[in-house]
């Protein structure tokens with residue numbers, strides 16, 4: 001399910017996650033807080049979580065969409 | 074609209090693009106580097122798993138590395154390029170280190186190297202190790218230091234021709250992914266390094282790679298090659314995973330539904346450490362023979378194993394814990410995890426823009442390198458000369474060649490009418506707010522391409538059915554794609570490029586009537602060196618892919634295949650096991 005949580009109490013509004021996200025999932029609101037704007041495009045790459053200096057972001061490896069697989073599992 | 078000017082415009086800032094930009098700047102060009110993400114935090118290079126298979130003159134046997142690259146490249150490498158790669162990779166490593174990229178070292182200062190995928194006891198291929206994202210962080214800084222102008226968040230999706238020469242490229246058109254502002258860059262030369270087509274696959278960290286370079290090149294008149302060859306990855310069925318090497322090192326095994334460890338049956342030399350497509354083929358065979366589904370089996374893991382696993386792969390461990398596979402005391406709850414193959418298109422090797430030894434495409438002024446190119450060094454997964462090392466050598470070479478070429482171009486004009494028509498074409502989805510959801514198109518493409526009998530164990534019948542579906546999507550859905558804002562426009566154009574790549578891939582795969590490496594056809598199970606030592610080139614005419622072939626000049630090359638024909642090894646192994654295939 002991709003990026004699942006931004007802890008706004010911890011977030012320092014540095015903007016790094018917004019700048020770095022390769023999929024443009026996050027956008028800043030009027031107060032420079034990152035907002036999960038385009039969840040469906042999140043690729044669960046963990047970059048935002050890894051680079052957040054405040055440890056405010058949690059990503060899940062599960063994606064929002066069910067994967068299409070080569071055979072039935 | 075923003076209009077920019079330079080000598081060399083580089084599209085895509087992964088290892089290939091940053092190397093190209095730096096080398097073009099060093100050769101005196103004014104360089105603009107555009108990326109649809111943020112240079113240094115986008116593209117496969119940012120997520121590289123740390124293995125850099127560089128041949129080192131001081132330590133490695135050239136015969137072994139060259140031989141493996143051609144053997145695993147199945148003789149479709151451009152061996153002139155391969156030689157150039159080996160001649161220059163050492164310099165690239167030295168440069169990377171001088172700039173600050175960290176490679177693991179032993180205490181005595183020598184490189185610490187490990188054997189990874191594709192290495193065997195008989196023929197060990199040792200890889201350098203880098204520290205994931207640090208590589209691309211350094212490359213961004215070096216671009217800046219060399220005076221490259223970086224433009225982040227601009228997706229380029231069309232090329233501009235010279236007004237007076239329809240076979241020459243003189244610029245690019247793109248838009249800013251947040252503001253939507255159109256960007257036109259006039260340039261004496263353009264380098265496409267926007268990476269692979271990865272079909273937004275069920276694998277980690279490659280959803281940015283949607284063949285944009287391939288399709289904009291194709292539409293501008295350039296030729297693609299090797300599009301029938303694909304890279305396969307292996308991953309958990311529910312979520313994308315990595316760290317297979319570490320997992321195996323600690324005792325995880327591939328097993329079929331009967332609990333049998335099956336990989337060695339198909340590939341005695343490498344078993345579960347072979348090229349990814351080989352394991353993928355073995356898995357598909359097991360499924361075909363009724364012994365699926367398949368698992369990666371962690372049942373033997375002790376709490377100590379999990380502890381080490383957690384230290385090396387913390388995110389993976391957390392995913393397993395969240396999924397309930399391991400408990401709080403590091404005991405296995407569920408050891409057998411569903412494991413699948415994933416088609417990841419031409420990441421690391423395979424299809425892309427056809428280039429000559431300078432990196433020039435079939436159009437003047439248009440260059441390509443890395444995964445945007447057709448992988449001349451590696452052919453089919455010639456892992457001794459592919460992926461990040463190949464992106465580095467090809468990128469550096471095209472940077473230099475494009476700058477030298479740009480210096481020969483005098484004043485030129487672009488065609489304002491072309492700028493206008495391309496702008497209208499690019500922004501069409503924005504005028505279609507009630508149109509087709511790009512997600513639908515992505516899923517439809519994946520449904521057509523991802524079944525194992527379309528991309529692993531191929532037949533004409535299945536590929537024709539898939540192609541029919543892709544053409545239906547192309548006809549009905551693509552013209553009506555929708556975008557609600559600039560973000561959505563990127564994803565609409567990416568979906569469109571996926572459809573067009575899928576069409577090229579299937580057309581090329583149907584055309585190649587033999588098996589070769591990852592292109593495994595059950596209806597043509599032999600490698601046919603008599604008729605198929607050829608590259609399949611694809612160009613566009615009236616919106617339709619047109620195929621032709623070009624002979625590989627094998628007689629000139631140092632290494633040539635031994636046999637005229639031979640049964641593909643995966644099929645031969647299955648037949649030896651008594652399977653009817």
Ligand SMILES: Cc1cc2nc3c(=O)[nH]c(=O)nc-3n(C[C@H](O)[C@H](O)[C@H](O)COP(=O)(O)OP(=O)(O)OC[C@H]3O[C@@H](n4cnc5c(N)ncnc54)[C@H](O)[C@@H]3O)c2cc1C
Pocket residue numbers: 084085086087088089090107108109110111112113115116117118119120121122123124125126227228229230266267268269277278279281282283285286315420421422442443444445459460461462464
């Ligand atoms: C998870 C993962 C792990 C890997 N691990 C390794 C490894 O350990 N060792 C190894 O050698 N190889 C590895 N590879 C493969 C390797 O990363 C790639 O082959 C290599 O990065 C290709 O380099 P590139 O510069 O051609 O493309 P990329 O690194 O993919 O860079 C392409 C760039 O172009 C940009 N771009 C794309 N489209 C556009 C557009 N339309 N407009 C503007 N910009 C655009 C992207 O944002 C990106 O920055 C891995 C790949 C993946 C996915």
Ligand code: SF4
Pocket residue numbers: 002003020021022023024025026041042043044045046047048049059
């Ligand atoms: S996990 Fe990756 S794609 Fe998802 S929001 Fe974070 S940086 Fe973006």
Ligand code: SF4
Pocket residue numbers: 006010011012013014015016017018033034051052053054055056057
């Ligand atoms: S990176 Fe972390 S601290 Fe910075 S804006 Fe994002 S959530 Fe906030």
